[in-house]
Amino acid sequence: MNLPGPAPSNLEHAHMLANKWMNASKLAELVKTEGLVYKKGKFSAIEEQQLKTAIETFKAGRGLTDDQILEIIFQRNEKGKDNTFWSEITTAVPQRPIIAVYHHVRRAFHPKKQQGKWTPEEDSILKQAVVDLGQQWEKVSERVGRMSSDCRDRYRNHIANRELRVTGPWSKEEEEELTRIVTEMTIQQGKDLDNDVFWGIVSDRMGNRRGRQQCRIKWTDSLSKTVKNEGQKPRWSPQDAYILVHKVDSLRVRDDTEIDWKTLPDQDWNLWSAHSLQRRWLTMKRSIKGYEDMTHQEIMDILRVKKAHLPPAAASIRRRKVTSAASVDDHESVVDPDFDKDTSTIPEAGPSEVVSGI
Known part of the structure; x- marks a missing residue:
């Protein structure tokens, strides 16, 4: 049994993550070419506290008010970002890229966050806003009165192609179609069965009858493990x-x-x-x-x-x-395997006894 341990520290990489604005493709490239290790996904409760502390320290050290901090966080001119602020608070959460911290903090401090369930009226305004403005989510946000990320997710997962959307239980034919599409996009191209799937593309290939979120949940919670187990539905043991x-x-x-x-x-x-x-x-x-x-x-x-x-x-x-x-070779029939690409290592001394070969 391979047990994941903490990634080795790399001061050069840590400095790069906290100071260089890199998109997902650039980060992925550095993972392959330089062995970069960075964290993705939801920020932990401890990271949330570390960021809050770092922001308070920055504010106190410069004698800033809450309103002045919000002006820095929500600088309207993207090119006018306060890089000193963003770099300083990013160092408080090791292995997080500065771009991830930027988007996370802007969501966390956004005055329009957590507004509850979407109403039919809001959906209608959102749909028309996208017709008028395209997928310029910051502009759409101003018209709808919701966070830009909420507008984006609501539109992609619930509004786009709604007239084509099927709800309710999946048919056997749909499950087979989803399995075929995902395996063609991953295993047959030497990619990871769970991590290298673009669900918007999967939904498009299914004729948008099922949304990207529907496809992701169906695959993750049901079909993935069956494919990996050669068609047999495994049971948690x-x-x-x-x-x-x-x-x-x-x-x-x-x-x-x-x-x-x-x-x-x-x-x-x-x-x-x-x-x-x-x-x-x-x-x-x-x-x-x-x-x-x-x-x-x-x-x-x-x-x-x-x-x-x-x-x-x-x-x-x-x-x-x-x-x-x-x-698995591109030409080989679908066999098996299992959400990132960090290499697992065995720690020097685990707090519990471990059996290998499982």
């Missing part, structure tokens, strides 16, 4: 629970919001998507009475005892066949 607990334990995080669930699967244990693993973890955590008032370490101590031994059924090592997408 005590062995899986054991492996998950010990992998989470090896991460040595301070809070489970820090976990990058994409790093947990490995070549011998990759049926479950990042989303599935996170849900399974939450189920186990919530099974502990009083977990709401416990620290992550206290919860970890209890689960480590409950899952101290590998279940007997695994003694025969009844392995599922799991194959990395990268190892």
Whole structure:
């Protein structure tokens, strides 16, 4: 069992992430060419606090008011961004690119955030705004009165092609079509089955009968693991629970919001998507009475005892066949594997005993 550990620190990379504005394709290129390690996905509760502290420190150090900080955060002229501010607060969250911090902080401090459920009237205004302005989300936001990212997501996931959209249970034909499209875009091109999928393209190829969000959820929660298990629907087992607990334990995080669930699967244990693993973890955590008032370490101590031994059924090592997408030739038939591309390593000394070969 390969256990993910902390990535080695690299001061040059850390400085680059905090000072150089790079888009996703440039970051991906540096991952391949320079071994850059950076964090993606949701910011953890600890990162949120680190950013708040960094912003308060910046404000206090320069004698700024709350309104002046908001003016810096929401500078209307993109080219007029205060790079000193953004670089300084980005250093507070190691391995986060400055562009990710920029967008995250602007969402977190946006006066229009968390406005609740969209109304039919707002949907109508949004639809007309896109007709008039195109997908210029900042301008659309001003007309609709919602955050630009909320407008973008609402339009893509619920408004675009709504007249073509099918709801309700998926037919067998739809499932087969989705599976074919995803495998053609990934395995047959040597790409990752869960991480290299552009769901807008998938929805387009399905004639927009199912939206990008519908396709992503159906694949992640249902079809992905069946494809990886050669057509058989796998069931979560005590062995899986054991492996998950010990992998989470090896991460040595301070809070489970820090976990990058994409790093947990490995070549011998990759049926479950990042989303599935996170849900399974939450189920186990919530099974502990009083977990709401416990620290992550206290919860970890209890689960480590409950899952101290590998279940007997695994003694025969009844392995599922799991194959990395990268190892499948373009012409080869679809076999298997499992949300990023960080390399897993075994930490020097894990807090729990680990069994290999699972």
